[in-house]
Amino acid sequence: MKNTILASIIIPTFNRCFLLEKTVVSLVNQIFDYDKFEIIVIDNGSTDETKSVVGKLTIEHPQHTIRYIYDDVPGLLTGRHRGAKEANSDILCFVDDDIEAAPCWLQAICDDFKDPNVHLVGGKCLPIYDVPPPEWEKSLWSNNNDLKMCLYYSLIDQGDVKKGTDPNYIFGLNFCIRRQVLLNLGGFHPDCIPKRLQKYQGDGETGLTMMFAKKGLRAMYDPKALVYHHVTKERLTMEYLESRMFYNGVGYSYFLVRNHCKPILVFRLLLRAIKIRVRGLLRCSKDAFSERMRNAYQRGFDFHQSEIKNDPKLIGWIKKENYFDYSLPV
Numbered sequence: 001m002k003n004t005i006l007a008s009i010i011i012p013t014f015n016r017c018f019l020l021e022k023t024v025v026s027l028v029n030q031i032f033d034y035d036k037f038e039i040i041v042i043d044n045g046s047t048d049e050t051k052s053v054v055g056k057l058t059i060e061h062p063q064h065t066i067r068y069i070y071d072d073v074p075g076l077l078t079g080r081h082r083g084a085k086e087a088n089s090d091i092l093c094f095v096d097d098d099i100e101a102a103p104c105w106l107q108a109i110c111d112d113f114k115d116p117n118v119h120l121v122g123g124k125c126l127p128i129y130d131v132p133p134p135e136w137e138k139s140l141w142s143n144n145n146d147l148k149m150c151l152y153y154s155l156i157d158q159g160d161v162k163k164g165t166d167p168n169y170i171f172g173l174n175f176c177i178r179r180q181v182l183l184n185l186g187g188f189h190p191d192c193i194p195k196r197l198q199k200y201q202g203d204g205e206t207g208l209t210m211m212f213a214k215k216g217l218r219a220m221y222d223p224k225a226l227v228y229h230h231v232t233k234e235r236l237t238m239e240y241l242e243s244r245m246f247y248n249g250v251g252y253s254y255f256l257v258r259n260h261c262k263p264i265l266v267f268r269l270l271l272r273a274i275k276i277r278v279r280g281l282l283r284c285s286k287d288a289f290s291e292r293m294r295n296a297y298q299r300g301f302d303f304h305q306s307e308i309k310n311d312p313k314l315i316g317w318i319k320k321e322n323y324f325d326y327s328l329p330v
Contacts, residue, residue, distance in 0.1 A: 005065075006110055007037040007176075008087035012079020013097035014043075014192075017050040019230055021057065026100040028061045032107050038065040040086055042079035045072030076172075076192035076204070077323050084182060085324075092182060096154075096173035099227040100128065108224035109176050112162075119181045119217045120209075122170035123225025125156050131233045140241075152244055153231050158221045165221035167209040174227045175205060185211045186322040189254070193328075199307035199314060200328050203251040207258070242296040249300025257308065257318050 009027055013020050020041070027039050041054050054068040069086060071078050084092055091113055095101065105123070112121045127133075127150075141150045146159035147169075154171045172191070191204030212219065234240060255261075308314050313329045320326070 005036065005038055005089040007091045007093055007106060008083070008089040009037060009039045009093045009095060009106070010042065010080065010083030010087065011040065011095055011097050012042045012044055012076050012083065013046065013050060015046045015048045015050070016097050017046070017048045017053040019098040020050060021053050022100055022230075023095065023097055024054070024057050024066065026102075027106075028057075028064050028066075029103055030101065030106045031103045032110070034063050035065075037106060038067065038088060040067045040069065040083050042083050042086075043068065043070045044076070044078050045070075045074070073327060074194050074197055075190055075200070075328070077188060077190055077326060080188045081324055081326075084179065084187070087179065090179045092177055092179050094172060094175040094177075095227065096229070098230040098232075099125075099173050100230075102224070102226040102228070104224050105226055108222045112220050112222050112225070113176075113178070115220075117218050118220045119178050120167055120170055120212060120219040121176040121222060121225060122165075122174050122219070123222045123227070124158070125154060125171055125174050126226065126228050127153060127155055127231045128228045129231050129236075131236065133231070133236055137236065152241055153235065154229060158223070160223045162220065162222045162224075165219050167212040167217070167219040168206065169221065170205075170209060170219055172205040173229055174225065176225070181212070181217065182208075183324075185215070187324050189258075190323065197328060198247075198250060199304060199311065200317060201247065201250045201304070202254045202258075202318070206251070207255070238292070242292065245293045245296035246300035246303075249297040249302075250304045251300075252297075253301045253304035253308075254318055257315070 011020065011023060024039060024041070028034070030037070043050050043054075051068060051070070054066065058066045058068070067086070069082065071082050080094060083094070091110065093106070093109060108123065109121050112118050140152050141148060147156075149156040149169075154173050156169060156171060158165060158169065185208055187208065188205055189207040190200055190202030193201040308318075317329050
């Protein structure tokens with residue numbers, strides 16, 4: 001089977017069955033031979049109707065290969081690495097359970113991988129707002145020539161021309177990589193850990209793309225590899241933005257410890273990271289907003305540093321060689 005399947009689409013999911021349904025429907029509607037790709041749904045312990053929704057989709061689209069696998073080990077690592085293990089293709093396409101792929105998405109990706117020197121492919125990640133966004137949402141975007149992005153919502157647009165790109169601009173919701181490269185680089189790092197287990201959070205795909213860049217491998221941006229990301233009403237709040245910055249602060253602490261960075265660098269790098277992520281909201285409230293986001297980031301960083309001091313097992317978790325075979329040390 002592995003010889004006939006050109007691409008394996010891996011969807012980690014947790015309690016978002018109605019958004020997941022839209023994701024899968026967009027994938028079965030790809031302009032691509034249905035027998036040349038598979039859809040693998042990794043259910044990370046959902047308590048909603050995820051299993052029955054996938055079952056319904058399997059019946060409605062019998063010509064497609066749609067596989068459902070349940071694994072309740074907490075965290076996005078479960079979906080990503082279990083999906084890679086179960087896949088029957090050498091091209092692994094990781095997407096989130098709240099995206100909709102454009103009909104040409106998979107064809108563009110597979111065309112790009114015909115070049116043996118291309119090892120990672122991503123494309124535009126544009127928003128679908130469930131409700132009209134507030135005016136201040138515009139200020140969350142950064143614009144630099146042909147690079148436009150909003151990191152809070154994992155959105156990016158590098159223009160309408162296919163080109164080589166920095167692998168760090170390939171975001172996890174639209175992340176396509178050769179299997180052997182994923183294995184050689186040690187896979188993903190911990191991500192989307194439940195709040196009660198937040199100390200085990202890591203830097204997600206960032207650790208992988210940084211290693212990718214260090215090795216000098218080629219990443220490709222293809223505007224036709226387009227996905228739309230649902231931005232829900234709940235995300236269009238200050239509270240969500242603060243939680244996202246807290247989460248980034250935890251991940252940044254993980255990064256520093258894992259990469260043996262000297263503590264003296266923390267403040268300088270912290271300010272740089274905040275400068276990249278925080279663009280302000282309305283001009284009249286820019287300073288107050290920046291302070292609020294900076295404080296949330298610092299709280300996340302301090303939380304993680306404190307947990308490292310209080311839990312001797314945590315250092316071992318952070319410095320694991322890889323997380324292909326893992327269970328949380330609880």
